[in-house]
Amino acid sequence: MSGRDLVTVRVPEPLREFTGGRGQLHYDASTVDAVLEQIRRTEPLLAGRLFEDDGSVRGFINVFVDGRDLRHLAAGRRQVRPGSVVAIVPSVAGG
Amino acid sequence: MNENERQPVALTPEETLRYHRQIILPQVGPGGQERLKNASVLLVGVGGLGSPAALYLAAAGIGRLGVVDGDVVELSNLQRQVLHDTPSVGRSKTESAHRRIARINPDVEVHEYPVRLTSDNALSTLEGWDVVVDGSDNFPTRYLVNDACVLLGIPFVYGAIFRFEGQASVFAAPGGPCYRCLFRDPPPPDAVPSCAEAGVLGVLPGLVGTIQATEAIKLVLGIGQPLVGRLLLVDTLPMEFREVELRRDPDCVVCGEAPTITSLIDYEEFCGGATAPLAAPLERPRVPEIDVEELRSRLGSGRAPMILDVRENHEWRISNLGPYGARLLPLGRLQEILDELDPEIDLVIYCRTGHRSAIAVKQLSSVGFDRALNLRGGINEWARRIDPSLPTY
Numbered sequence: 001m002s003g004r005d006l007v008t009v010r011v012p013e014p015l016r017e018f019t020g021g022r023g024q025l026h027y028d029a030s031t032v033d034a035v036l037e038q039i040r041r042t043e044p045l046l047a048g049r050l051f052e053d054d055g056s057v058r059g060f061i062n063v064f065v066d067g068r069d070l071r072h073l074a075a076g077r078r079q080v081r082p083g084s085v086v087a088i089v090p091s092v093a094g095g
Numbered sequence: 096m097n098e099n100e101r102q103p104v105a106l107t108p109e110e111t112l113r114y115h116r117q118i119i120l121p122q123v124g125p126g127g128q129e130r131l132k133n134a135s136v137l138l139v140g141v142g143g144l145g146s147p148a149a150l151y152l153a154a155a156g157i158g159r160l161g162v163v164d165g166d167v168v169e170l171s172n173l174q175r176q177v178l179h180d181t182p183s184v185g186r187s188k189t190e191s192a193h194r195r196i197a198r199i200n201p202d203v204e205v206h207e208y209p210v211r212l213t214s215d216n217a218l219s220t221l222e223g224w225d226v227v228v229d230g231s232d233n234f235p236t237r238y239l240v241n242d243a244c245v246l247l248g249i250p251f252v253y254g255a256i257f258r259f260e261g262q263a264s265v266f267a268a269p270g271g272p273c274y275r276c277l278f279r280d281p282p283p284p285d286a287v288p289s290c291a292e293a294g295v296l297g298v299l300p301g302l303v304g305t306i307q308a309t310e311a312i313k314l315v316l317g318i319g320q321p322l323v324g325r326l327l328l329v330d331t332l333p334m335e336f337r338e339v340e341l342r343r344d345p346d347c348v349v350c351g352e353a354p355t356i357t358s359l360i361d362y363e364e365f366c367g368g369a370t371a372p373l374a375a376p377l378e379r380p381r382v383p384e385i386d387v388e389e390l391r392s393r394l395g396s397g398r399a400p401m402i403l404d405v406r407e408n409h410e411w412r413i414s415n416l417g418p419y420g421a422r423l424l425p426l427g428r429l430q431e432i433l434d435e436l437d438p439e440i441d442l443v444i445y446c447r448t449g450h451r452s453a454i455a456v457k458q459l460s461s462v463g464f465d466r467a468l469n470l471r472g473g474i475n476e477w478a479r480r481i482d483p484s485l486p487t488y
């Protein structure tokens with residue numbers, strides 16, 4: 001299966017030290033919740049940065065699913081398709 | 096600044112000539128150019144982002160520019176802070192900015208604030224400006240700028256950079272989200288790699304700061320679609336510009352329906368001491384340590400520990416403890432060895448200065464490695480005190 005058939009997770013620079021330098025992860029999933037679950041399973045270091053103990057995304061990180069904020073996606077709108085992009089956007093302060 | 100009673104000033108014939116290429120744009124015209132001349136923009140920070148923003152705002156004919164910065168120009172700034180030049184090293188950044196702006200466009204009125212923005216001076220400094228450009232380099236100032244702008248009702252153009260990637264948006268515009276709607280909490284001090292260790296591509300703030308200047312000009316002119324409710328993500332290595340949708344959070348503590356922040360707070364405390372500017376390392380996790388002398392004596396004894404280097408490949412090529420059996424395993428790949436290592440083993444972990452290795456020790460101790468030690472001062476300290484034949488970097 002190529003990246004095009006999968007969901008792409010974009011890992012930004014500040015978090016790449018937790019993915020061994022990889023900027024993209026690819027998963028076979030049909031909902032964003034399944035993507036996040038696979039991140040927990042396959043990338044424990046990254047997951048440790050992304051999630052609170054209760055499983056929610058930490059307050060200085062945002063997850064956007066095809067450009068939409070995960071926090072604003074209602075239960076019925078959490079599907080992803082092959083080619084979907086899940087972007088992780090952390091706060092950075094450099095100026 | 097209290098400029099509310101200023102009367103609009105018309106363009107002089109010389110100004111009509113200077114701004115001709117802009118005035119002939121139908122979206123600007125002489126009326127728009129007069130708006131720019133009568134507008135005021137405050138730059139918080141004239142470093143990497145504020146430099147290109149100041150240059151273009153001055154050249155475009157913004158009538159009044161304020162520059163807030165408590166730093167002096169350093170040689171290591173010049174790789175990206177193009178407002179300043181070599182003869183300005185050692186001068187205050189606001190003075191350097193003032194001189195450069197005056198040379199580009201003597202018609203611009205420059206207000207210098209050679210101080211760090213604080214809760215005590217922020218409201219009086221920001222009040223009265225039409226637009227604020229946030230080019231600060233630390234989290235407390237970013238939250239302070241946001242809250243002050245929300246409280247004063249001033250839109251601000253946000254920009255932030257890290258290594259090869261940048262972000263830009265317009266916050267606190269009428270009806271739009273604020274910085275806290277996006278980033279509810281600041282990161283804990285150890286959650287973001289130190290920029291001094293991470294570095295930044297010099298041209299990146301040039302890109303993002305120029306986008307900020309563009310947005311400030313659009314806000315003043317009231318043209319186009321400003322980045323309100325959108326976050327622009329710039330990634331220079333693949334050269335991609337993407338955007339994501341932002342919404343105002345009705346529960347936002349400062350701009351929401353029942354705000355709990357109605358005056359400025361202590362932002363250093365709010366950010367947990369994450370005050371480090373671009374040039375200084377962030378606080379590292381407190382973990383068990385070993386110093387370089389003790390490591391040397393243990394290496395010569397029968398109790399030599401296993402040594403792990405958690406830097407990157409290119410750093411290993413600069414210097415390493417390979418002759419003592421050190422193994423390179425970049426921090427991000429630490430999980431790969433968890434299964435093959437005995438948690439009871441004596442481990443010493445190092446990086447360049449001890450920050451990343453402290454994170455590694457903390458991660459290892461959380462999964463049962465109780466005998467992992469951080470090499471205090473990293474390989475640079477080893478080079479200084481034990482083996483001067485190794486370069487420091």
Ligand SMILES: [Zn+2]
Pocket residue numbers: 272273274275276277343344347348349350351
């Ligand atoms: Zn808000």
